[in-house]
Amino acid sequence: MRKSIIIFCAFCISFFLVRCSKKQPANQAPSIVQLTFPSKDLLCTDNTIAFNWSAAIDPDNDDLEYNLIIAKDRQLVEVIENRTISSTGATITLEKATAFYWQVNAIDVTNNLSSKSEIFAFFTKGDGVTNYAPFMADLKTPTDNATVNAGNLSLTWDASDINTGDTLTYEVFFGEDDVINSVTTSLSEKMYDVSVASGKTYSWKVNVTDNSGATSIGQIATFSVN
Numbered sequence: 001m002r003k004s005i006i007i008f009c010a011f012c013i014s015f016f017l018v019r020c021s022k023k024q025p026a027n028q029a030p031s032i033v034q035l036t037f038p039s040k041d042l043l044c045t046d047n048t049i050a051f052n053w054s055a056a057i058d059p060d061n062d063d064l065e066y067n068l069i070i071a072k073d074r075q076l077v078e079v080i081e082n083r084t085i086s087s088t089g090a091t092i093t094l095e096k097a098t099a100f101y102w103q104v105n106a107i108d109v110t111n112n113l114s115s116k117s118e119i120f121a122f123f124t125k126g127d128g129v130t131n132y133a134p135f136m137a138d139l140k141t142p143t144d145n146a147t148v149n150a151g152n153l154s155l156t157w158d159a160s161d162i163n164t165g166d167t168l169t170y171e172v173f174f175g176e177d178d179v180i181n182s183v184t185t186s187l188s189e190k191m192y193d194v195s196v197a198s199g200k201t202y203s204w205k206v207n208v209t210d211n212s213g214a215t216s217i218g219q220i221a222t223f224s225v226n
Contacts, residue, residue, distance in 0.1 A: 030056040030064055030106035030114040038102075038122040041135065043162045047096045047124040052089040056106035056114055063109055070094070070102045074119060074136045075144070075219050097126020099135055099216070123162050133214035134161040134168055137206035144221040150198040156191045159208045166210040173218075174204045180220065196225045 034054040038044055056064055068090055070081035080100075081092055084107070094100060101121050106114040121135040138158040142148050159168050170187040173180040174194055180203050184192060196202055202225070205218035 027062070027108070027110045027112055028059040029112040030058045030062075030108055032056070032115045033066065033104045033106050033117040035102070035104060035117055035120050038120065040118075040120045040122075041160045041162065042120075042122040043125055043132070044122055045125045048091065048093045049124075050089060050091045051102065053104045053117070055088050058106075058108050060108070062112075065107050067105045067107060067113075068102070069104070070100055072098065072100060073219055074101050074121070074138060076101065076103060076119065077219075094124050096124050097129050097132075099123050099133070101136075121160070131166075131210070131212045131214060132162040134159055134166070134208040134210050134216045136216045137170070137208050137218045139204075139206065139218070139221045142221070142223040144223070146221075146223040148196065148223055148225055150196055150225050152193060153196050154191050154193050155204055155206075157206050158190060159206075161208075161210055163210065166212070169209050171207040171209070172204065173206070173220075174202065176203075177201055178203050178220070178222070180204060198225055200225050 033056050036052040036054060038049060051068060058064055065084050065086050066088065067084050068081065069076055069079060070092065072078040072080060083090065099121060101119050103119045104117050123132050140156045140158060141154065155172065161168060170190065171185045172183050172187060172192045174183045175181050201222060203220050203222045205220045207215055207218050209215040
């Protein structure tokens with residue numbers, strides 16, 4: 001009898017250990033958020049804005065919150081609003097006649113963060129303002145902190161203006177490390193070719209000017225070369 005009890009206890013312990021050793025599936029991050037309003041490159045006639053975005057989907061059916069970031073620069077450094085909310089919208093009053101950039105990320109109960117949403121630019125309308133400066137250039141390749149191969153490289157970017165009839169030109173700054181100089185002005189294409197050497201680090205930026213002379217000063221991106 002005593003032997004049977006010992007065997008039974010050993011079986012129970014083994015069963016318990018096997019069950020406990022099974023790994024629980026890793027919690028998965030929510031899906032990416034789609035920005036709805038204000039839409040890309042919109043001129044908002046009212047500076048009190050009802051921000052809105054799509055609900056993210058969580059594979060584990062976790063409750064979600066949303067991190068809303070609004071900044072005065074495309075790299076979201078000069079942040080003027082950073083709030084976490086449980087709904088898919090927020091109404092915020094902003095400065096007039098100003099360019100803003102916004103992004104929303106979903107967060108689940110385990111602090112898993114979704115992939116970052118797109119960054120949308122918009123302007124708030126100013127009293128009596130008829131011409132607005134272009135939005136900051138959106139640096140496409142190479143992005144900040146990227147690593148590229150040595151040789152010839154095309155710097156590419158995108159740019160836009162609330163005044164859709166404006167013609168935009170570009171001044172490109174480029175150089176080693178953090179020392180950049182203007183390498184071309186009044187460029188009409190959104191691309192500029194450079195040569196980069198192995199083992200070096202480079203920085204670049206693009207200023208955008210409209211045909212009224214209004215200029216947006218670009219932000220600097222830095223990249224390394226294999």
